Structures are given as structure tokens and as C-alpha cells.
Amino acid sequence: MAKLHIDALNKSYGETKVLVDVDLAIEDGEFLVLVGPSGCGKSTLLRMIAGLDAPTSGDIYIAERKVNALAPAERRIAMVFQSYALYPHMDVLKNMTFGLKFTGVPAAERERRVAEAARMLRLEPLLKRYPRDLSGGQRQRVAIGRAIVREPDVFLFDEPLSNLDAALRVSTRVEIARLHRLLKATMVYVTHDQIEAMTLADRIVVMNQGRIEQVGKPLDLYYEPANLFVAGFIGSPAMNFFTGRVERIEGGEALVTGPCIGSVAVPAATFSPGDDLTLGVRPEHLGQGAGAFSTSGMVELVERLGEASFAHVRRADDRLMVAEIRGRDTPAPGESVTLSAPAQDIHVFDARGRRLAATPVNSA
Amino acid sequence: MLKQRAETLGVHVILIAYSLIAIGPILLVVMNSFKARKAIFGAPLAPPNADTFSLVGYAKVFHASHVVTYFGNSLIVTLASMVLVLLLGAMAAWALTEYRFRGSTALALFLSIGIMVPIRLGSVAILKMMRAAGLNDTLTALILVYIAQGLPLAIFILSEFIQQIPKDLRDAARCDGVPETRIFFEVIAPLLRPAIATVAVFTIVPIWNDLWFPLILTSSDSTHTITLGVQQFLGQYITDWNAVLAALSMAILPVVAIYVIFSRQLISGLTAGAVK
Ligand SMILES: Nc1ncnc2c1ncn2[C@@H]1O[C@H](COP(=O)(O)OP(=O)(O)O)[C@@H](O)[C@H]1O
Ligand SMILES: [Mg+2]
Numbered sequence: 001m002a003k004l005h006i007d008a009l010n011k012s013y014g015e016t017k018v019l020v021d022v023d024l025a026i027e028d029g030e031f032l033v034l035v036g037p038s039g040c041g042k043s044t045l046l047r048m049i050a051g052l053d054a055p056t057s058g059d060i061y062i063a064e065r066k067v068n069a070l071a072p073a074e075r076r077i078a079m080v081f082q083s084y085a086l087y088p089h090m091d092v093l094k095n096m097t098f099g100l101k102f103t104g105v106p107a108a109e110r111e112r113r114v115a116e117a118a119r120m121l122r123l124e125p126l127l128k129r130y131p132r133d134l135s136g137g138q139r140q141r142v143a144i145g146r147a148i149v150r151e152p153d154v155f156l157f158d159e160p161l162s163n164l165d166a167a168l169r170v171s172t173r174v175e176i177a178r179l180h181r182l183l184k185a186t187m188v189y190v191t192h193d194q195i196e197a198m199t200l201a202d203r204i205v206v207m208n209q210g211r212i213e214q215v216g217k218p219l220d221l222y223y224e225p226a227n228l229f230v231a232g233f234i235g236s237p238a239m240n241f242f243t244g245r246v247e248r249i250e251g252g253e254a255l256v257t258g259p260c261i262g263s264v265a266v267p268a269a270t271f272s273p274g275d276d277l278t279l280g281v282r283p284e285h286l287g288q289g290a291g292a293f294s295t296s297g298m299v300e301l302v303e304r305l306g307e308a309s310f311a312h313v314r315r316a317d318d319r320l321m322v323a324e325i326r327g328r329d330t331p332a333p334g335e336s337v338t339l340s341a342p343a344q345d346i347h348v349f350d351a352r353g354r355r356l357a358a359t360p361v362n363s364a
Numbered sequence: 365m366l367k368q369r370a371e372t373l374g375v376h377v378i379l380i381a382y383s384l385i386a387i388g389p390i391l392l393v394v395m396n397s398f399k400a401r402k403a404i405f406g407a408p409l410a411p412p413n414a415d416t417f418s419l420v421g422y423a424k425v426f427h428a429s430h431v432v433t434y435f436g437n438s439l440i441v442t443l444a445s446m447v448l449v450l451l452l453g454a455m456a457a458w459a460l461t462e463y464r465f466r467g468s469t470a471l472a473l474f475l476s477i478g479i480m481v482p483i484r485l486g487s488v489a490i491l492k493m494m495r496a497a498g499l500n501d502t503l504t505a506l507i508l509v510y511i512a513q514g515l516p517l518a519i520f521i522l523s524e525f526i527q528q529i530p531k532d533l534r535d536a537a538r539c540d541g542v543p544e545t546r547i548f549f550e551v552i553a554p555l556l557r558p559a560i561a562t563v564a565v566f567t568i569v570p571i572w573n574d575l576w577f578p579l580i581l582t583s584s585d586s587t588h589t590i591t592l593g594v595q596q597f598l599g600q601y602i603t604d605w606n607a608v609l610a611a612l613s614m615a616i617l618p619v620v621a622i623y624v625i626f627s628r629q630l631i632s633g634l635t636a637g638a639v640k
Contacts, residue, residue, distance in 0.1 A: 073539065
């Protein structure tokens, strides 16, 4: 159990900058999820925390101890890989105990730890089996078991659920959340799946092209995304964006006009007439009918999920927007619809993509 | 469907013809080694029968000469070279694929030259070197030469296999605190078994069959290998065919035995990476 502190970390492969000035402080016992599109540098960051790759510059501290020059085993971390990375020629028991031999854990203690981990992960009947005779879910449980028996200060997970089918993904996700409650260990978890991130995390780090875009609690990211990238990345289906321009400002409100939105009043913030803005509205906040913010288009496709349906609507600027429709009364493809949202659900971003703070937040 | 049949048939005809051409001479040698001298020349293609069967060749071989010593020498040289080629080759392949160090690319390139340039080109230099080192007429000299001969290809093949082992595995072992040498011997090497069998066969066969280096590097009966030893039955005027054929038949055995032992792993080694 330990704090983890990352200070001005950079990583380049030749000319390619993979990580740029990453600063991060992770609390003792926190479940931190790194999320971002494929190739944004999540694994690279995790591997540098583990000590598998060396940073180009910057420092890493685990439990107040600078670990830059330490080997992975000396950092008191354990890592779980997407590919499970079980030793193919060792049975489950050997897979879990193999590493302990080298770190000076006495035999009796090894047995105690394995027994405990096996019980926790329901691995007892599998101990004599080889990885090739296990299902994907069982393999991943063994890999997690191998991490647990090391009793590390920090657990590192690199997309541990990506190779599992949908049902197993959900059950293993619940399992990992339960383990975190049980072990109270610090965990850093990498995923590209924002649902995994939202459901597991104490805090989420959203990364994009080697930079941290925002760090925050799951619902804070959802309700107050710092910028267009986070707004578009968190939430599924993604937020709809509309371009507009500030027409005039009067009485604490700004009148914004744009090709698909007619004209709409938003609370004034740090902008002035003539500024270009982007307005964002989540699908779940778009309803049928007229309202403060209103837009229209032709329904192209309706996805029915049961608890809701997603209508994909072609807008005047030829882009698609998505609206979540509740109930059985869904529009048919080809139908023209008018969609609207209350003023408090509109996110306003400036020309550089930053969310403007004066916008009221719907945290009801 | 029909076309596929015809294709399969064609492939089989070619393979069977090739097998006959390859196996034919060996069969001939083995068959004739069990025949009396007159029968060898009278009907060379006929298998031995009650009249022509004779073990005179084998009797001569065991009586006349140091064949047992030669056999022992061949075994010692071949096995020692094989073990060292495999051990050093696997370790070098691991180092060259896993670690970046000053000169690693140059070293890999240097070793790959050994695949292209036949070691026999260096015979004179090798002979001088062994003289200078006081190693001429020793088995050690042969073993050293054969290690040099086998190592480049072994490193090349094993590197290819090592690259196919998922990188996560060694990363997991490092996180587990396994020391680097143990990662190699206890995680990587066990996964290289099919590759090692392949390399073992590729290494053993040319060494066992080699005539050249025993000829130039050994001069006494106590250091001759079996391939060289057989030559003493081949005279300028008289050749003792019974003895030659018997000695050759015996010399084939170990290679065949090793192939049979390793063939399963050899095939899985040759096709690994080709499928899946
Ligand atoms: N050894 C390497 N050499 C060169 N580029 C690399 C190397 N490892 C990773 N990269 C690059 O770094 C970027 C980030 O990779 P990674 O951390 O694996 O992304 P993620 O895990 O977020 O999908 C990618 O663009 C990848 O091509
Ligand atoms: Mg990754």
C-alpha cells in the first residue's frame, strides 16, 4: 500500500514523443484508471511505473521513494497483462509461486499466500492445471492471483479484460472491484473502454496523444469535462457538438447562432461577440419537441436497446447527431424530428476546445 | 475436387520419387553390408538371402581396427559440439534479440557472415591456429571447430524463435523478480524446445558425417572419427568392401536414431510460425 507520484515524465522513441510532461499523484489505496484511445501512451506510462521501460526524463516515486533506478521487483509492484502472460510450461500453482522463490519468501509463507489467493479467486480446483487447459477468464484470474501473492504496494493492470468476451468482462470487472475493496491496495488500471473506467475508478485520468487531458472523479468528468476531447471521450454514445458564433451579449446571456442551432441563449462567460464556440449536448439530454436549445434533422437509423433507443439524426450540416429516446414511442427512419435540450445541459467550449467555466452544471 | 485430387497425387508422386532417390543408396549400403563379397559384386541390387548372407564385414570391422575408438570419438565430438552449440547459441540468440548493447548489431552481422562463408575456407588458418595452441591431433580441436561451424546457423534459427515468444512473458518474469539468467533458463529455454530439437539435428548431421576436419586435424588412431576410420578399408589397390559397407551402415545408425527421437519436435519446430 503506497502513494505513487509521477513528476514531469517524458518518453520519446527517437523523434516520436510518446509521453509529454506527465504529472500525476495517486493516493494510497486509490483505484486510478488511465483511459484514452489506442496508442495514446497508456501502456508506456504503466510500463515505466513498473520499471519495464526507462523514462527519457522525469521521476517516479512509490511510497515516497524514488524508484527510477530500481528493477521492477524492487519497486514492490505487480502487473497483470492483457495477454495474461502465464508461464505456459508451469501449472497454476507453479505460476503463482515461481516468482516468490526469488524474493526470499519462505515456503510456509508461500503456501499461505497461495491458499489465500486461490480461495479469494476460486482457483483451488485449478491449481494442478496448465494454462492451455484453462478458459480465458480462468487464465486472467490466475494472472491476478499471481499478482496478489506478491503482496505488492501497487497493482498495475494493462487492459486485463480486453481479451475476454462481453459476459466475462462484466463478471471479471466486478471481481476486480471486489478485490480492490478487500485488499485496499493502490491500483493503476489501463483501459481504452470508458465504461470500465467509469465503473471501476475512484479517479480517472483521460489521456490523449501522450498528454493528460483531465484527471477527476468519474461523474465530474461526465458533468464537467475540461475540454472537447474529454467531452467526446467520456459518455456513450458520444456528446453531440455544434458550431456557433457569439452574436451579442446582454443581460448576462450570450446569444449564439449557428447552422444547426438557429439562435440560442447561453450564460455569458469569458468570451465576446464574434467569438467562435462549440456547443455540446449529450444524447441523453436531447429530447423530442421544442426547447431553449433546439435543432432538427432527419432520422437515419434507430438502435433499440430496450431501456432506451438511440436515434441517429442527419443534421443540416450533414453530420450525424444521436439522441436517446426513452419509451416505446420512437421515430421511424426517414421521419423529420425536432430535438431540444434545457439550457443547463448545454456545454460551451471556446475556439481552442476548452470548456468555459461559467456554464452552469447539471449535477442534480 | 478432382483438381485437388490430382494436385495431391502429383505432390505425392514427387515426394515418393524424392524419397526413393534419397533412401535408395542408404538401403543399398545396408543391404550389401550383410552380403558376402562375391554377392556384392554379383548382384548388387539383390537383398541378402540364405546363400549370400554374411556378417564377415562386421566381423572384420570389429576385429581389425580401432572402430570402437573411432565410434567413441565421433560420439564425444558430436555430442560435446552439439551441447555447446545449443547452449552458447541459445544464450547468444537471447542476448542479441533481448539486449541492446554497444556493438550488438555489428556482432549479429558478424555472426550471420558465418552462415554464408563456409568454415572450410579457413582450414589452413585453423590448422596453424591449432598447432600454435598445441591442440593438433586432439578431439578438443575438432570440437572447437565444430562449435564455430554450428554456431551461426544456431543463433540465426533460435533468434527467429525467440522473437516469437511473447514479450509479456519476460516482462511478467521481471515483475516477478526472476533474475535475468533464470528468466533465460527457466522461462525462455523451456519454450524453445522444438527449436532446439531442430537446431540439434541441423548441427549433429554435418558434424557426424564430416571427413575434412578429422582428416586435417587428427593424425593418430586414438583421435580418428568413424568417417575417417572407414577410409582405412579403402585402399588404392584393394578396397575391403565388406568392411567399408559394414562400417558405413553402423555410422548411419546414430544419425537415424537421433532423427527418429527428435522428428516430432523437429517437424513442429520447422512449421512453427508458419501456421496460426
Ligand atoms: N518500443 C517502441 N518503439 C517505438 N514506438 C513505440 C514503442 N512502444 C510504443 N511505441 C509507440 O508509443 C505509442 C503509445 O503506445 P502505447 O503506450 O502502447 O499505447 P496504448 O497502450 O495507449 O495503446 C504508440 O504510438 C506506439 O507506436
Ligand atoms: Mg496498450
